[in-house]
Amino acid sequence: MHRERVSENVYWFQSEVYAQVTAGVIVGPQWAVVIDTLALPEETLTMREFIEHELGAQVRYVINTHYHADHSWGNCFFPGATVIGHAKCRDFLIESGIPSLERSQKQNQSLRQVKIVPPHLTFETGEMTLRVGKKNLTISPSFGHSHDGISVLVEEDRVLFAGDVFMPLPYVVDGDVDDMLASIKKIGRMGLENIIQGHGDIILRGEIDAAVKENLNYLTNIKKAVKAAVKRKNAEEYIDSISIEDCGKSRVYLGGLAETLHERNLKTMYQQMKG
Numbered sequence: 133m134h135r136e137r138v139s140e141n142v143y144w145f146q147s148e149v150y151a152q153v154t155a156g157v158i159v160g161p162q163w164a165v166v167i168d169t170l171a172l173p174e175e176t177l178t179m180r181e182f183i184e185h186e187l188g189a190q191v192r193y194v195i196n197t198h199y200h201a202d203h204s205w206g207n208c209f210f211p212g213a214t215v216i217g218h219a220k221c222r223d224f225l226i227e228s229g230i231p232s233l234e235r236s237q238k239q240n241q242s243l244r245q246v247k248i249v250p251p252h253l254t255f256e257t258g259e260m261t262l263r264v265g266k267k268n269l270t271i272s273p274s275f276g277h278s279h280d281g282i283s284v285l286v287e288e289d290r291v292l293f294a295g296d297v298f299m300p301l302p303y304v305v306d307g308d309v310d311d312m313l314a315s316i317k318k319i320g321r322m323g324l325e326n327i328i329q330g331h332g333d334i335i336l337r338g339e340i341d342a343a344v345k346e347n348l349n350y351l352t353n354i355k356k357a358v359k360a361a362v363k364r365k366n367a368e369e370y371i372d373s374i375s376i377e378d379c380g381k382s383r384v385y386l387g388g389l390a391e392t393l394h395e396r397n398l399k400t401m402y403q404q405m406k407g
Contacts, residue, residue: 169206197295276312
């Protein structure tokens with residue numbers, strides 16, 4: 133697992149096992165806030181050990197940027213912590229997270245110790261704030277990747293934990309392309325020092341404008357491509373011919389997963405527009 137100090141008392145973690153998924157922690161004098169958990173128990177437990185033994189803090193809150201397994205199934209490894217998320221995150225974890233975990237546990241022995249812990253503290257609209265030592269965290273909706281997405285801004289440092297609404301390759305299969313366009317445009321106007329993507333590396337201040345532009349360009353291109361496909365008789369064949377490079381991205385992103393995600397984006401959007 134990769135680990136990096138982003139700013140004073142703010143740390144970032146990245147999985148070496150699954151899709152470069154990320155998590156974070158903000159540490160106060162006596163307790164800490166974790167933002168997302170990692171995909172596999174051993175990595176989440178390693179993160180907890182670092183927080184408790186190296187940083188000398190107990191985790192009081194865990195914030196889930198959304199309900200997907202690689203960001204929330206580690207909640208159970210922070211016993212006693214209050215989990216914070218969007219109201220829909222709680223609903224989705226109960227409705228689909230529990231049966232999904234049961235299926236996964238039959239195939240993966242390492243998940244046997246996992247239990248779904250839905251958010252205890254939720255909100256639907258507006259913002260939620262949380263004070264950690266000298267840091268003020270602003271938690272707000274960031275839809276697009278999913279319908280329960282939130283982001284967390286460390287105001288004093290202008291560091292944004294964006295969740296999966298910002299990734300090396302935007303992924304909208306469980307969300308909405310227009311929502312994601314709106315969220316990314318908002319991020320581009322925030323005057324940030326760093327963006328912590330839900331997957332991938334940290335985006336530094338000098339890289340943010342280009343990253344925002346590239347993601348908006350990609351989403352606009354796939355939206356146009358799918359609209360054109362709907363009007364064609366050979367629509368599915370045309371969809372298959374639209375490469376990730378045609379839309380302004382590279383297939384090497386996310387350890388080679390980007391091409392698969394791109395294909396899913398196109399097919400899902402086609403079904404949505406067709407239906």
